[in-house]
Amino acid sequence: MNSVVTRTWSSVLFDLDGTILDSAPGIIDALTETFQHLGLPVPSREDFMAYIGPPLLASLQERAGLSEAKAREALAIYRNDFRRDGAFDSAIFPGVVGLLDSLRDAGVPLAIATSKPETQARPILDHFGLTEYFTVIAGASENDARTSKAHVVGHALSELGKAGADTSQAVLIGDRIYDVEGAAAHNVPTIIVEWGYGSPTEATGAIATVYSADRLRELLLGN
Template sequence: MKQHLIFDLDGTLIDSAPSILHCFGLAFSTTNTPLAAPLTHDVIGPPLMETLKRLSENEDAALLNMLASAFKQHYDTTGCLESVVFDGVTALLQQLKDQGYQLYIATNKRFYPTERIMAHLGWQAFFTGVYALDYFNPPLKSKAEMIGRVVADNALAVEDCLYIGDRLEDGISADANQMDFALVSWGYAGDVAMRKPHWQSCAKVQDLAGLISTL
């Protein structure tokens, strides 16, 4: 039985795409920077600076820092609070908590807006720990490293853990830690047919608790 459930955030528990894409658009328009790539759902998930490099097709540090500051100005004030919870997720978290599972978040989203979202949704009591790359100093380099920190910091047995996310990167990060993974397809995963054979998959929030109980 899996006792420790580690969740991705964007695209897994919340639909943050509309607010994130809107704030990216504002960041580029207010800095008079041309967008070099379309603002589509597939840009949601990677760390902020990685996404800005992709959207600008530019690696100039000064430009990227200016775009990051503009994005944070919009997203960290009101944008992050416009995230929408996927139907059934709050009830799912309550059910899993009541059943004795220990819940964690491991997200590429920066810690400050993540913390604001948790407070806004009243979710703090659900989670034993909330992890973000920039929570650490220096920041962690990858989601795989972050999942490893969840395991190490909480003295978890990896065989008792399940990582749950909506992107192929999430599964690859779980694999790097020899951790079981469940790919959910209600988020931004795109072609779930690309999933690896040993991964679990779930198409509906309402079915996730049942899947977890079988592992």
Template sequence: MRPTNVPTTHVLLDLDGTISDSEPGIGRSLAHAFTECGYDPPDDETVRAMIGPPFEVSFPKHGIAVDDIERVIKAYRVRYDSIGLFENELYDGVVEMMDDLRDAGHTISLATAKPQEIAIRITEHFGLTDYFARQVGSSDVIGSGRRTKGEVITHALSRLGVSPHDRIALNHVIMVGDRDHDVEGAHLNALECVGVSWGFGSHEELSGAGAAAIVDHPRDVAAAVAATYRSHES
């Protein structure tokens, strides 16, 4: 039994590129939106680069005029919200990873920059709902204050009752994600992040952002989480 004075270890899991391979549905929906709005559809490399951060951050880097961002997002959602979200597969070993984390006594929550309603539909589709204490995603309103990964993590901590001023409790919250914005969002909230290499980011991207550890297979996540939070107690 866990001593009453030891904080729960919370694991915040990213969705796209960490739990599931969402590239097919996102790519097809982006191609639909770009074409519908008069832009050349993005190639595979561009699609992968845009998965993760909010579209209002990534679109201008790939030729979308700032004044056109909301129009392209709306066209994207027409297809993605009905079809694209299901063009998606769990990575091999992810269910076992979540079992390992749960069996280790950790509390698992979802923390994704994907709109929260869509994220919940995806986890329900995969039968993962019961693993999560909380499911936190972004607001679907640009400028709402919950769009970036850092803002999503801040909201997740609030939902979990973890004070941003409690250093001991924060040392027991670990983000797990595949992109630099997962690491950066964790750091903005004074958390460590375990990077995963099977998603859309590279070892170089994750290490450059300051990931505490990088793992290459879901079976290695639980051990990396344990090593990361225990390092604060040594």
């Protein structure tokens, strides 16, 4: 087994959507409502999957072709609808709670690093009883001052450091190329989970891909 993958990790950062939670149903329903409200052609549910992971403001401009002003209007509508109806329309992926238990028992500091706004991420984690596992919950800011995955990862690392955690051997667990690129901006390697929303090509640059929570546990803890 590759020693680069099985080294002792000093802290572990987790993406949220597509990594810990299968949150696609609620996100897609809120996006559908947003597009209908604005009178825009509604993509298929399959096409909407590409919106999950990267910062939504960027996706609305790049994928839907909206101007920045129109994209910000759409984002405000989406966030309002998601908070009302879609925030808890999710499920924890199989094996994730057991993995978090193992990491906590091993004393490994954990953080959430999500492109979702922190004001959404925290109540969702509370709802699913997951908040207690994480030393830090880092997400995008509502004012869009912190939007990119690189900004979010940097914020998570900074907050872990303030909490006394060792981030010298940190690793990010995610499912999209945006996770790989955002972590790489801070020289943090990424392990990609195959149960998420990314395509196989998005694992390019990751140090490993895993098909199950048990396999991920092996890479993170060596057991």
